[in-house]
Amino acid sequence: MSAAKSELVKLSAAEMAAKIRAKEVSSRELVQAQLDVIDAAEPSIDAFLHVSREEALQQADAFDERLAAGEADGLPELAGVPVAVKDMIVTKGIPTTAASKILEGWVPPYDATVIERLKAAGMPILGKTNLDEFAQGSSTEHSAFKTTKNPWDTRRVPGGSGGGSAAAVGAFEAPLALGTDTGGSIRQPSALTGTVGVKPTYGGVSRYGAIAMASSLDQIGPVSRSVLDAALLQEVIGGHDKRDSTSIPKPVPPLAQAAREGMKMDLKGMKVGLVKELGGKGYQPGVEARFNEGVKLLQDMGAEVVEVSCPHFAYALAAYYIIMPSEVSSNLARYDGMRYGLRVMPPEGTPQTAANMMAATREAGFGDEVKRRIILGIYALSAGYYDAWYGSAQKVRTLIIRDFEEAFKQADVLVSPGSPTTAFKFGDRMDDPLAMYLSDVANIPANMAGTPAMSIPAGLSDDGLPVGFQFFAPQMRDEVMYKPAAALEAALQAQWGGPMHKDLKTPWLGE
Amino acid sequence: MDVMPTFTREEIEHLGDLARIALTDEEIERLKGELNVIAESITKVQEVAGDDVPATANPIPLEAYLRPDEAEEPLTQAEALAGAPATEAGMFVAPRILGEE
Numbered sequence: 001m002s003a004a005k006s007e008l009v010k011l012s013a014a015e016m017a018a019k020i021r022a023k024e025v026s027s028r029e030l031v032q033a034q035l036d037v038i039d040a041a042e043p044s045i046d047a048f049l050h051v052s053r054e055e056a057l058q059q060a061d062a063f064d065e066r067l068a069a070g071e072a073d074g075l076p077e078l079a080g081v082p083v084a085v086k087d088m089i090v091t092k093g094i095p096t097t098a099a100s101k102i103l104e105g106w107v108p109p110y111d112a113t114v115i116e117r118l119k120a121a122g123m124p125i126l127g128k129t130n131l132d133e134f135a136q137g138s139s140t141e142h143s144a145f146k147t148t149k150n151p152w153d154t155r156r157v158p159g160g161s162g163g164g165s166a167a168a169v170g171a172f173e174a175p176l177a178l179g180t181d182t183g184g185s186i187r188q189p190s191a192l193t194g195t196v197g198v199k200p201t202y203g204g205v206s207r208y209g210a211i212a213m214a215s216s217l218d219q220i221g222p223v224s225r226s227v228l229d230a231a232l233l234q235e236v237i238g239g240h241d242k243r244d245s246t247s248i249p250k251p252v253p254p255l256a257q258a259a260r261e262g263m264k265m266d267l268k269g270m271k272v273g274l275v276k277e278l279g280g281k282g283y284q285p286g287v288e289a290r291f292n293e294g295v296k297l298l299q300d301m302g303a304e305v306v307e308v309s310c311p312h313f314a315y316a317l318a319a320y321y322i323i324m325p326s327e328v329s330s331n332l333a334r335y336d337g338m339r340y341g342l343r344v345m346p347p348e349g350t351p352q353t354a355a356n357m358m359a360a361t362r363e364a365g366f367g368d369e370v371k372r373r374i375i376l377g378i379y380a381l382s383a384g385y386y387d388a389w390y391g392s393a394q395k396v397r398t399l400i401i402r403d404f405e406e407a408f409k410q411a412d413v414l415v416s417p418g419s420p421t422t423a424f425k426f427g428d429r430m431d432d433p434l435a436m437y438l439s440d441v442a443n444i445p446a447n448m449a450g451t452p453a454m455s456i457p458a459g460l461s462d463d464g465l466p467v468g469f470q471f472f473a474p475q476m477r478d479e480v481m482y483k484p485a486a487a488l489e490a491a492l493q494a495q496w497g498g499p500m501h502k503d504l505k506t507p508w509l510g511e
Numbered sequence: 512m513d514v515m516p517t518f519t520r521e522e523i524e525h526l527g528d529l530a531r532i533a534l535t536d537e538e539i540e541r542l543k544g545e546l547n548v549i550a551e552s553i554t555k556v557q558e559v560a561g562d563d564v565p566a567t568a569n570p571i572p573l574e575a576y577l578r579p580d581e582a583e584e585p586l587t588q589a590e591a592l593a594g595a596p597a598t599e600a601g602m603f604v605a606p607r608i609l610g611e612e
Contacts, residue, residue, distance in 0.1 A: 109590040203571045216569055242578040246569065249576075318553040329530065336531070339603055340594030346533075354606045359533040366532065375526045375542060376549065382529070385516055389553070392560035397567040399559060433545055434552060450570025475571060 001040060001510040005033045009509075010501070013081045013175040013229040020067070020080040027060035027067075027080035031124050034082055038126065038173045041508035044154055046146045047168035049087050051127035052094050056082060059124035066122065076236050077256070079122040083233070084174035086165045087128035088135050089220065090209045091115050094125070098211050099143040100133045102335045102342045102365030112209020113244070114178060114220055114237040121236045126174050129164030133367045134332065135185050135213045137161050138439035141430055142369045150193055151504060152465055156423040159189030159439070165223045166193040172506065176233050177223040182213050183320055184419075184443025186221050187455040191418030191468020194457040194500050196224045196485075199443075200234055201476050202450035203248040206241030214327035215246075217320075217447040225501060227262070227456060227486040231255035234478070248476060258479035262486030265494075268302035270484060273411025275472075277313040278442045283420045286461030291417045294458045294469045297491040298415075298484060308410050310403035312396060316445045319396035321437060322380050322389050323448075329377030332370065337361035372433065401449045408474045413481050416442050418455030418468020442470060452478040456485050457500045459492065466500065515554045518546040 008016070008025065019025045038051055063080045066072045072079055090096045090108035097103045111119070118125060132142035140148045140163030148163045150156040151171040158167040165177035166189035179186035181199035190197025198221045205220045212218065222233035238252035274295065279288060299305050336358045337343035342365040346356035366374070380389045407414055420442060429436040446453035451472055458469035469488065473481035493499055505511070523542050527534040534542070588601055597604035
């Protein structure tokens with residue numbers, strides 16, 4: 001790969017956009033460069049389930065024509081910059097599988113709202129990224145199709161469920177990606193791959209066309225290599241959508257403005273709350289070291305740091321593993337072999353009925369983790385333990401929301417590590433579901449409460465792997481976290497002499 | 512006192528039926544071990560769920576509203592059928608519903 005091309009794909013999305021507007025590079029040239037990186041990187045990284053090469057080039061050409069004709073003025077800042085999409089979001093004419101055999105080969109007849117918005121913004125779609133089947137997992141090892149590698153160490157997982165989006169952005173295959181975050185599936189992979197990952201306020205981005213996992217928790221959000229890029233992408237995809245009844249009928253807050261404000265590295269007057277319960281036991285010392293240094297930098301920039309307690313966060317994981325499987329069992333009932341997706345007829349000697357076909361289809365089409373959650377969810381919703389489990393979990397949800405409300409009386413923004421550990425090795429947690437579930441312990445409270453949260457790179461741990469730094473903001477106040485996140489990013493980059501990924505070895509770029 | 516279920520083989524077979532998943536013997540055996548471990552760890556939600564705590568279903572409560580009643584272009588019949596495992600004469604083909612001939 002030429003030095004110029006390798007330099008181009010390492011730019012931030014905002015920098016790429018500036019080059020496009022200055023006509024130093026066309027959208028087609030940029031898309032072609034990214035496709036070349038994808039070709040070179042995929043044998044090592046395996047981030048993509050499908051590369052939509054032709055579509056991306058066509059979309060780039062269409063944008064370049066608009067720009068040449070002077071018709072691109074009203075478009076968002078990121079116009080012309082390509083994006084990868086987690087294969088949990090439906091794309092018209094482009095295969096969408098949720099990394100499940102039950103949807104293998106399915107080509108959706110419609111676009112998700114976020115895809116329509118990307119297209120309207122002139123942002124070409126590079127392809128669909130790998131994930132744990134139906135976004136259920138924390139390592140992307142539960143994909144039915146392939147194992148995505150962490151760009152920082154290809155013997156290790158990229159996190160999950162959105163490991164494909166995080167690895168693609170981390171490995172320079174794409175400057176931007178979309179993820180979905182039900183219990184950390186954007187933020188935990190970002191922490192493990194040294195990328196920026198944002199879960200917006202629940203309802204801040206339309207879920208229309210996001211394949212439903214747990215509807216009261218699911219949220220689409222951006223993955224990027226800079227805080228400003230995430231802000232710009234969230235502004236493109238966010239905002240009210242009448243096709244999602246949980247969509248907040250308000251405009252997107254001024255996110256990019258908040259990020260640019262933060263880049264001035266002045267946090268005087270801001271109160272930062274350290275969440276006491278998200279640290280200590282289970283948190284790797286190398287993670288806590290980078291986290292504490294980050295907190296110190298926030299202080300150095302004028303922020304006042306206070307400790308806050310959220311006592312019910314200790315119950316968040318338990319409540320999540322009741323509410324989420326319950327919703328999963330209901331949402332995944334639609335995969336019945338009738339109207340789309342896989343159909344497997346029952347074995348010979350078994351009555352060839354619809355019910356038996358469904359049971360054979362779902363046995364063959366779903367993987368172990370999905371089956372585990374469906375069975376657990378059906379149980380939680382059945383008579384007998386409904387009040388003890390599901391009813392209690394919904395009350396815990398109230399208590400977590402109250403914890404956040406109390407904490408936000410004492411601080412403007414809350415912080416914690418983005419994940420308790422750095423990236424683990426393949427197979428390490430596959431035989432122990434509980435150990436896998438614990439990977440998301442720092443992320444789940446935000447989903448339970450609907451609050452926005454994001455993870456940004458905090459440096460490398462003593463094991464040489466990325467550490468994530470997480471910010472939480474109050475509901476519908478996403479801009480509040482973008483400012484300190486951009487400030488911390490700027491302060492860290494001043495120390496490092498550039499973005500953290502300048503230290504990433506990228507043999508697939510010919511370096 | 513917290514109540515905690517125990518997942519037995521029969522229970523999991525029944526849940527497999529309800530879920531319409533033809534679980535294998537090996538899967539049932541493995542699920543039994545895993546679900547009992549998971550049950551033990553999640554049952555603690557009862558510790559703090561007092562009678563005075565209201566339940567939350569949607570973390571961002573919005574007033575329910577109806578979208579404007581405007582006609583939109585639905586999927587065409589061909590689009591709706593395009594992903595179907597079996598079709599005939601513009602319809603989905605399903606296996607028979609009843610068990611007996």
